[in-house]
Amino acid sequence: MPAEGRHLPVLLHEAIQNLAIAEDDIVVDATLGGAGHSRAITGQQSEKGTFIGFDLDAAALERARHALKDAKPTVHLVKANFRHLASEVGKLGIRTITKALFDLGWSSYQLDSGRGFSFLRDEPLQMTYSSDAGSGVTAATIVNEWKEETLADIIYGFGEERYSRRIAKAIVEHRVHRPFITSVQLADVIKAAVPSAYRFGRLHPATRTFQALRIAVNDELGALEDGIRGAWRMLVPGGRIAVITFHSIEDRVVKRMFAAWEKEGGGKRITRKPLVPSERELAENPRSRSAKLRIVEKSRR
16 A cells, blocks of 8 residues: 555644745654655745654655655755754754654554554564664563552553553563563453453553553653754744644643743744644544644744
């Protein structure tokens, strides 16, 4: 299946319109993913513009390279975590940027990566964004080695899972006899740990725990703050940052940062309330239902 059929960029029109991209802009796409936003961004730029795209996954970079092969602006594709945005852009000899987009959503490519993100497939329990084997802490490390209380705190804090303590207890009891190796193995233990009514709700009972582990493995909230602050430091007066979030934890981080900059007089929120998908987009792409878009502009003083 072609890339275009497998990944639908969320809030595409709203993000591009509110970033107000000019043909000579220097734009950072901090999350290349399926390259849907990247194609739209570079379509607004001319030969005078510059596009810098980030991703940790080599496959995502290759998809972007193919998708942007005919793009008019100068294109730089960077294999790095966007938390290092400022330093990596600096290595390119670029000192300022005019626009930045952070799309924190998921693509089918990530679910199909074979690294344990999906609880519907029996895959190695990694949950690392990097495609490099053996890079840092994995989900298996956390569930097999971390203390029960720490596990419960992570599952509650990052997953907002009300049965976090029951799940953590079940994980610790299981690993004594058999270490966790695959995603389905973990999902089955989680499912057995929660009340029967919870097992058959709208969400799979492992959804929130898997979210929490993914955030912990990749230090997503720390990376998000570092990346946005790095972009803000490099942003020219009048420049804009757009962030698309998909759960309340991320959205609170972004809302707090944007509100603080506005209060300090350094910026203005273009969206006082987040933009959300239209009814048409929800019908075409149900995965977009939890998406929220916030945009901030740096003061021109």
